[in-house]
Amino acid sequence: MLHLLEKIRRIFRPSPSCQEVNRFLAEYIEGVLPAETQARFKMHLDQCAKCKPYFEQYLMTLELVKEDEEVNPPEELLEHTIEFLRAHLNLKNGEDRNDA
Amino acid sequence: MPKLKQTQAQEPSTKARSARAPIDLEALLEGDPKAFEQLVQQESTRLYRVIYRIVNDHHEAESVLQETFLQAYKRFHTFRRESKVTTWLYAIGINLARASLRKSRRYDTLSDEDIERLQPGFSRGMHTGNYEAWNPHKMAERSERKRLVHEAIRKLPPDYRLVVTLRDIEELSTAEVAHILNISDGAVRVRLHRARQALRSLLDRYFRS
Numbered sequence A: 001m002l003h004l005l006e007k008i009r010r011i012f013r014p015s016p017s018c019q020e021v022n023r024f025l026a027e028y029i030e031g032v033l034p035a036e037t038q039a040r041f042k043m044h045l046d047q048c049a050k051c052k053p054y055f056e057q058y059l060m061t062l063e064l065v066k067e068d069e070e071v072n073p074p075e076e077l078l079e080h081t082i083e084f085l086r087a088h089l090n091l092k093n094g095e096d097r098n099d100a
Numbered sequence B: 001m002p003k004l005k006q007t008q009a010q011e012p013s014t015k016a017r018s019a020r021a022p023i024d025l026e027a028l029l030e031g032d033p034k035a036f037e038q039l040v041q042q043e044s045t046r047l048y049r050v051i052y053r054i055v056n057d058h059h060e061a062e063s064v065l066q067e068t069f070l071q072a073y074k075r076f077h078t079f080r081r082e083s084k085v086t087t088w089l090y091a092i093g094i095n096l097a098r099a100s101l102r103k104s105r106r107y108d109t110l111s112d113e114d115i116e117r118l119q120p121g122f123s124r125g126m127h128t129g130n131y132e133a134w135n136p137h138k139m140a141e142r143s144e145r146k147r148l149v150h151e152a153i154r155k156l157p158p159d160y161r162l163v164v165t166l167r168d169i170e171e172l173s174t175a176e177v178a179h180i181l182n183i184s185d186g187a188v189r190v191r192l193h194r195a196r197q198a199l200r201s202l203l204d205r206y207f208r209s
């Protein structure tokens, strides 16, 4: 009986609005919402004429951002850094520490 | 260090935490130079990229990176083991990078009001904007596309650029980013979401049909 009531309750639960879905899009993508909310969001995003293309662009934006790797460290970065640290910290090569 | 460069060349995606020799944490915290150099070798590239994206100047980024390791080495005794040592290291680096940025505003970024304007609009819970799939022809030109995306990211205000860098580009977890920035997981996601929406909106100008 309870089970049936719960089913009926679910059927009549209003679909989330575009705004609600939008507000939790980052959570949705990360999959941290409760399973039922996750499912209701998915249904909205699949079916809503506004949210569907918006969400596609949002995901595309993420893909494009991940592509951005234009920051290339200078070749000698590591050498410079280690030289700098050795000079400032009085580090030896690391081998003679055990002798101390 | 030619050997290290080779390894990096074979694994261009330093994003994915590749199989790295684990650092002996106890030795590191005791100030063991070998363990410390290992940390420097493993984290320099990625930490440099993060710092660079804050300060936007190669020379300054290198100097901030060096200062970060220097401070970390001197402050290992303050490490509380509440996070990974790399998370702690990134927090130091990012704070130094922000301080450097405050000293010299190098270029104009969008304001918080601009970010607000770039968010989608709603009326009675419904989207007010019209969204259509982006034009594949306009997106096909790889170098132009990359330039536009890079420019759009560069325009974000520093705090927004930082979450995008850490979470979406360097692919740290939400919890790690939260720890580094000393804000809640929820606050990370809110800022990230607003940044992504602003980027979407900026890119929409170029890619719409």
Ligand SMILES: [Zn+2]
Residues within 6 Å of the ligand: A017, A018, A019, A021, A044, A048, A049, A050, A051, A052, B127
């Ligand atoms: Zn909708």
